[in-house]
Amino acid sequence: MKHNFENLHTIFDKYPKSQESLIAILQDIQKEYQYLPCEALEQTSEVLDVPLSTVFSVSTFYNSFSLTAKGEKIIKVCTGTACHIRGAKLLQDQLETHLKIKAGETTEDMKFTLEVVACVGACAMAPVVVVGDKYHGSVKVSRVKKLVKAK
Amino acid sequence: MIHITINGKVVQAKDGEMLLTVIRREKIDVPTLCHHEAVEPSGACRLCMVEITKPEWDGWCDYVTSCLYPAADGLIVNTHAKKVNELRSSILDMYLARHPKSPEIRQLAAEYGVLKTQFEEVVDGDNCILCGICTRICDTMGFHAISMVGRGHGKEVAPPLNMAPTACVGCLSCAKNCPTNYIEYNMENGGLTIWKKDFEMVACTECGKTTITKEFAEYLSKNRDINIDYFRKCDECHRKELAGTMGRISNWDREARS
Numbered sequence: 129m130k131h132n133f134e135n136l137h138t139i140f141d142k143y144p145k146s147q148e149s150l151i152a153i154l155q156d157i158q159k160e161y162q163y164l165p166c167e168a169l170e171q172t173s174e175v176l177d178v179p180l181s182t183v184f185s186v187s188t189f190y191n192s193f194s195l196t197a198k199g200e201k202i203i204k205v206c207t208g209t210a211c212h213i214r215g216a217k218l219l220q221d222q223l224e225t226h227l228k229i230k231a232g233e234t235t236e237d238m239k240f241t242l243e244v245v246a247c248v249g250a251c252a253m254a255p256v257v258v259v260g261d262k263y264h265g266s267v268k269v270s271r272v273k274k275l276v277k278a279k
Numbered sequence: 280m281i282h283i284t285i286n287g288k289v290v291q292a293k294d295g296e297m298l299l300t301v302i303r304r305e306k307i308d309v310p311t312l313c314h315h316e317a318v319e320p321s322g323a324c325r326l327c328m329v330e331i332t333k334p335e336w337d338g339w340c341d342y343v344t345s346c347l348y349p350a351a352d353g354l355i356v357n358t359h360a361k362k363v364n365e366l367r368s369s370i371l372d373m374y375l376a377r378h379p380k381s382p383e384i385r386q387l388a389a390e391y392g393v394l395k396t397q398f399e400e401v402v403d404g405d406n407c408i409l410c411g412i413c414t415r416i417c418d419t420m421g422f423h424a425i426s427m428v429g430r431g432h433g434k435e436v437a438p439p440l441n442m443a444p445t446a447c448v449g450c451l452s453c454a455k456n457c458p459t460n461y462i463e464y465n466m467e468n469g470g471l472t473i474w475k476k477d478f479e480m481v482a483c484t485e486c487g488k489t490t491i492t493k494e495f496a497e498y499l500s501k502n503r504d505i506n507i508d509y510f511r512k513c514d515e516c517h518r519k520e521l522a523g524t525m526g527r528i529s530n531w532d533r534e535a536r537s
C-alpha cells in the first residue's frame with residue numbers, strides 16, 4: 129500500500145526526540161494509518177535514534193499495534209466468558225463465512241477486519257460484537273449479516 | 280569488603296556484587312542458562328536460584344535468583360539446599376517439556392534427576408529457550424541487530440521486520456553464545472549466512488583460510504582502532520609470523536651480546 133508519509137513529521141515534532149517518546153509516537157502512527165507501516169517504523173527509529181530492533185520489539189509486544197494494514201472497519205467478536213456461553217463462537221463462524229475471512233484477517237476490498245477479543249466489558253448484553261466503535265448487544269446469528277451491511 | 284557464608288564457608292565479597300559472581304568465584308557449580316558475564320543479568324532462566332537467610336530472620340528463608348541478588352554482609356547462602364534442588368528440577372522439568380529435543384537441556388535436566396518430563400511435551404517446538412543472551416550480547420556489541428519479538432506463546436528472537444538485518448555484521452556472537460546452540464548459521468564457500476543475511480569473509484593473505492566477515496573487520500578497524508591489515512591474516516599465520524619475529528629478536532640480542 130502506498131502512503132503519504134509527510135504526516136509523520138507532524139507526529140515526530142510533537143514529541144521530544146528520545147526513546148521515551150517511542151510508544152506515544154507509535155500510537156499516533158497507528159491512529160493515523162490504522163497500522164504501523166514498515167517505512168514509518170524505520171523513520172521512527174532514525175528520528176529517535178533508537179535501534180530498529182527495539183522499535184520492532186515494542187511494536188510487536190502490544191496488541192494495540194498492528195503491523196499489517198487493517199480494514200476500514202474493525203469487527204470485534206467478543207469471546208469472553210459471558211459471550212462465549214451465549215454463543216460467540218456461532219457469531220464468529222457466521223461472520224467468517226459471510227466475510228470469507230478468518231479471525232485476524234482483512235477482507236480483500238480492505239473494508240473489514242475481523243478480530244476476536246476477550247471481554248469488552250459489556251457482559252450484561254452478551255454476546256457482543258463491536259463494529260468500528262459501535263457496540264451491538266444480544267447479537268443473534270440472523271443479525272450478523274445486517275451488522276456488516278456496508279459490504 | 281563484606282563477609283557472607285556460602286554452603287557453610289565464610290567468604291569475602293564486595294558489597295553489592297551479585298551472589299552468583301561470588302558463588303562462581305568460589306568455584307561452586309550453580310547451573311545457569313541466561314547468564315553471561317558480558318551483559319547485565321536478566322533473571323530469565325531461574326536456574327541460579329539459591330536459598331538465603333540471615334541469623335536475625337528467625338529461621339525464615341528466601342529463594343532468590345543469585346544472578347540478580349546483591350551480596351550483603353552476614354548473608355547465609357545455600358546453593359544446593361533440598362528445596363533449591365527441588366525448585367531447579369521442577370524448572371528443568373518444564374524446560375524439558377518445552378524443548379524435549381535439546382541435548383543441552385536434556386543433559387542439564389538429567390543432572391538434576393529429570394529424565395522424563397511429567398508435563399506434555401511440545402513436539403514441534405524449537406530449541407530457543409528465550410534466555411535473551413543473544414539479543415543482550417548483540418546490544419552490548421553495539422549492533423542491535425536482533426531483539427525479542429512478540430510476546431507470550433508467540434515470543435521469539437528475530438531481526439526487525441523479519442528481514443535480513445541491516446545492522447548485523449555477522450560477528451556470530453549471538454550464535455556462539457546461545458546456550459542451546461539454536462541460532463543457525465552457515466559457513467560455506469568463503470561466505471557466511473546468518474539471520475538470512477549473506478556475508479563475504481576476509482581470506483588470509485598467507486594461507487587463504489577465511490577469518491571474519493568483511494563487515495565485522497571494517498567495523499572493528501573503524502570503531503576499535505585496529506589496523507585492518509591485522510584481519511587479513513588468520514590466527515595461525517599470525518602465530519607463525521610471531522615465531523619468526525621472536526626468532527629475529529633473539530638473534531639480534533645474541534648478536535648484540537657477542
Ligand code: FES
Binds near residue numbers: 210246
Ligand atoms: S464476555 Fe463479552 S463483554 Fe464480557
Ligand code: FES
Binds near residue numbers: 323324344345
Ligand atoms: S542466571 Fe538465569 S536467572 Fe540467574
